[in-house]
Amino acid sequence: MKVSERIAKLRALMAEKGIDAYVVPTADFHQSEYVGEHFKARKYITGFSGSYGTAVICQDDAGLWTDGRYFFQATNELEGSGVRLMKMFVGDTPSVTEYLADKIPEGGKVGFDGRVLSMDEGKEYEDALSSKNISIDYEEDLIDQIWEDRPPLSDKPAFFLEEKYSGESSAHKLERVRKIMKDNGATVHIIASLDDTGWLLNVRGDDIDFFPLLLSYSIVRMDGVDLYVDETKLNDRILEEFKKVNVTLHPYNDIYEDIKKLDASETALIDPMKMNYALYKNIPCKIAEAANPTILMKAMKNDVELENIKEAHIKDGIAITKFMYWIKTRYDKEDITELSSADKLTSLRAAQEGYIRDSFEPLCAFADHAAMMHYSPSKETDVVLKEGAMFLNDTGGGYYEGSTDITRTFILGSIDQDMKKYFTAVVRAMMNLSRANFLYGCHGYNLDVLVRQPIWDLNIDFQCGSGHGVGYLGNVHEPPTGFRWYVVPSKNEHHQLEEGMVITDEPGIYEDGKFGIRIENEFIVRKGELNKYGQFMHFETITFAPIDLDGIDPEEMTKSEREWLNNYHKDVYEKIGPHLTDEEREWLKEYTRAI
Numbered sequence: 153m154k155v156s157e158r159i160a161k162l163r164a165l166m167a168e169k170g171i172d173a174y175v176v177p178t179a180d181f182h183q184s185e186y187v188g189e190h191f192k193a194r195k196y197i198t199g200f201s202g203s204y205g206t207a208v209i210c211q212d213d214a215g216l217w218t219d220g221r222y223f224f225q226a227t228n229e230l231e232g233s234g235v236r237l238m239k240m241f242v243g244d245t246p247s248v249t250e251y252l253a254d255k256i257p258e259g260g261k262v263g264f265d266g267r268v269l270s271m272d273e274g275k276e277y278e279d280a281l282s283s284k285n286i287s288i289d290y291e292e293d294l295i296d297q298i299w300e301d302r303p304p305l306s307d308k309p310a311f312f313l314e315e316k317y318s319g320e321s322s323a324h325k326l327e328r329v330r331k332i333m334k335d336n337g338a339t340v341h342i343i344a345s346l347d348d349t350g351w352l353l354n355v356r357g358d359d360i361d362f363f364p365l366l367l368s369y370s371i372v373r374m375d376g377v378d379l380y381v382d383e384t385k386l387n388d389r390i391l392e393e394f395k396k397v398n399v400t401l402h403p404y405n406d407i408y409e410d411i412k413k414l415d416a417s418e419t420a421l422i423d424p425m426k427m428n429y430a431l432y433k434n435i436p437c438k439i440a441e442a443a444n445p446t447i448l449m450k451a452m453k454n455d456v457e458l459e460n461i462k463e464a465h466i467k468d469g470i471a472i473t474k475f476m477y478w479i480k481t482r483y484d485k486e487d488i489t490e491l492s493s494a495d496k497l498t499s500l501r502a503a504q505e506g507y508i509r510d511s512f513e514p515l516c517a518f519a520d521h522a523a524m525m526h527y528s529p530s531k532e533t534d535v536v537l538k539e540g541a542m543f544l545n546d547t548g549g550g551y552y553e554g555s556t557d558i559t560r561t562f563i564l565g566s567i568d569q570d571m572k573k574y575f576t577a578v579v580r581a582m583m584n585l586s587r588a589n590f591l592y593g594c595h596g597y598n599l600d601v602l603v604r605q606p607i608w609d610l611n612i613d614f615q616c617g618s619g620h621g622v623g624y625l626g627n628v629h630e631p632p633t634g635f636r637w638y639v640v641p642s643k644n645e646h647h648q649l650e651e652g653m654v655i656t657d658e659p660g661i662y663e664d665g666k667f668g669i670r671i672e673n674e675f676i677v678r679k680g681e682l683n684k685y686g687q688f689m690h691f692e693t694i695t696f697a698p699i700d701l702d703g704i705d706p707e708e709m710t711k712s713e714r715e716w717l718n719n720y721h722k723d724v725y726e727k728i729g730p731h732l733t734d735e736e737r738e739w740l741k742e743y744t745r746a747i
Contacts, residue, residue: 155199155233161298162197163211171263172256172286174294175248175277176207181267181428182346182369185629186361186512189303191268193295200229202526203513206248207235210255217248220615221525224664241615249280258284266290266430271422272642274429290430305404308358310366310385312393313625317552318354319456322397325352325449329372332445338421340414341372341445342435345426347626348446353379353399355390356625362512364550364625369407369431376400380407408434423447425644447632447644450623452652457624458676461554461654462694465674467507468549468556469696469724470731471500475545476562476698476743477736483537483564490516490529493537493545501549511548511555511628518543522561522668525616525660539565542575542703544668554624557656558695559672563702573610574661575669575703580606581659582671583716585618585635585691589680592687595648596635596655603635603659612661617645619656622674649689653677657691671699696724698743706747718746 153161166174176198180191186203194200198207198216202225205218214235218226226237239245246254252262262281266274269290277288296302315321329352333341343349346365350356357366368381376398383401386394394401402410411434414420418437423444453461475497482488488496494514501507517527518537522544529535537543546559561575585603596619601608603618618635622628633653634645649655658672675691682688698721706714721744729737 155197155235158197158298159209159214159234162209162294165294165297166209166211166263169263169289169292169294170261171289171292171294172260173208173210173252173262175252175262175264175269176209176295177264177268177273178203178205179268179270180360180367182344182367183270183426183428184346184360184363184365185627186363188306188360188367190305193268193299196299197295198230198235199233200226200235201528201530202226208248208251213255215251224524225527249276252277252286253280253284256281256284256286259286260284261287261289263289263292263294265293265295266433267293267428269429270425271427271429271432272424274432275424290433305382306357306359306367307382307384309387310355310357310390311387312390313354313356313552315354316456317460318624319454319460322353322393325446326372326377326397328449329445330374333372333374333421336421336440336442338419338440339374340418341421342411342427342431343370343372343444343446344428344431345423345444347450347623347630348426348444349379351450351624351626352446353377353397354393357385362510362550363627364508367404369404371407371411378402378410380404380410407431412436425642443632448647448650450626451621451630451632451647452650453624453654453676454652457554458652458654460552461624461676464506464549464551464553464556465694465696466727467504467551467553468501468558469728471497471504471549472558472560472697473724473728473732473740474500474736476560476700477739479537479543479562479564481739484539488537489534490518490521490537491531491534493543494529494547497545497547504549504551506552508550508552508625511550511557515544515546517545517668519667520665522670523662523664523666525614525662525668525670537564540567541565542567542571542667542669544670546670546672548628550625552625555622555626555628556695557622557628557672557674558697559658559670560697561669561671561700561703563700567703569705571667572703572705573708574612576705576708577606577610578659578661578669578671579699579704579717580709580713582657582673583713585657585659586673586675586693587716589688589690590649591685592679592689593648594689596633596645597637597639600635600637603657604637607659607661610661614660614662617643619658620645622654622656649677651677651679651689654694655691669703693720696727698724698740701743701745701747704747714747721745
């Protein structure tokens, strides 16, 4: 069926049930960023394939809310669907709840599957719609009723993450979590987010796209853990480790009934941003609301994790450097496309020991495609790389040693002076943040101006954050810290910078219909000098791959900026060079030369 036909079927079902508007977010039951094929309901009903957005279907209107990363992509993909693009955070575009409050008549009804909305979102709907006595039906999965060939839930096996990778036993992690439970007066802690349960129990899976996570819920008690999961995915090693920390297994979907059986005398610690609305509505006991303790714990990597992550970045740097050599020396001799280049890079990563899978969907964008910040090629949009333009490559690898996220923009042939000016500004912006020295207590929004200044100086901005936390075989976009100049509560990037956090630094310039430039490194937050002014902090860069000197105009850089880039490239050559062929190494010497 075409998208318009699917919407027609949904509207007929809505009419039967007296629903005036049906909301379809981009989520599974765990508010995961990427979701398995079974959960791609928003893509099914709109045709929009981006990783972020919410659809609202009414009888006489339909809208897709997404942010600046996807405006260009959404415009193309929604064409002919009858779904309007609603540009979030732009002009007078109403939020989803504002739209519903205005659109739905007095005494009307809004429906959604409460399992795919967060608790906070559900409560926002309640608050926004109550003044018009608009009711909410959160127990209707209408998409499931019209999606005839809907893919089943994943049945792929899980694996245990050894302590040589995790750096901490589940027993010790549970001890730390239970202390915070006590501090909050809680007797149970309900966890619905996959990365939090995975981190806590040192278990990973293969149930959603790219992120190696296991579909599960957990209830942490003072004397054990109730884990809701498909037991057939668990091997003997996992079961053996679970016995050590008194994990009791239950069928995956049983949590919705079991949660109703909590004793009224209990107090449940829950994270309103990490729990779905349906689960929240079933809790019968007192509730203590706070961030999942595991969020900050897993963001502050331990020494074992950090050493592993640095090793993962060396492996990734080898793959990226080989890839850059391949692109730069072959694009004009054979037909290399966006898709074939993505496959090539995946194969280079797969050749590295400990590789598991890509850490997110490869974003390989040539020329004007790169103006769409998060464009990912498809068979319909794939193009051949040609001379005289730029090729943006935002990808990552998942290794047992950790996850990576790197962006490089390659120059194919030659580009004009204006493009070089923009390219150099992006590199300078990335360096500005990398070199920051700051006092402990700073948040990402305190430092974001450093990364944007060289781009703002051109009276240009980019409509997304400047960086995000990176999980260890978890979510590649990991809260609670990131860089942006304004606060977006739903992004959960409001925590101060802590030692051991791993964060990206990824400024860019994007000109619709022309080009896109992004350069991205990762760094570790480190302690610096402690003196009478306080604890100073800085960043340790851990990404090592060449920045294409063909796009650099040295005249646009200060002496200290040139020194930083030269020193960085010296490190790239020393760390990556020994792992290359003689030809690749000679090429790398030229592309890491001092300027």
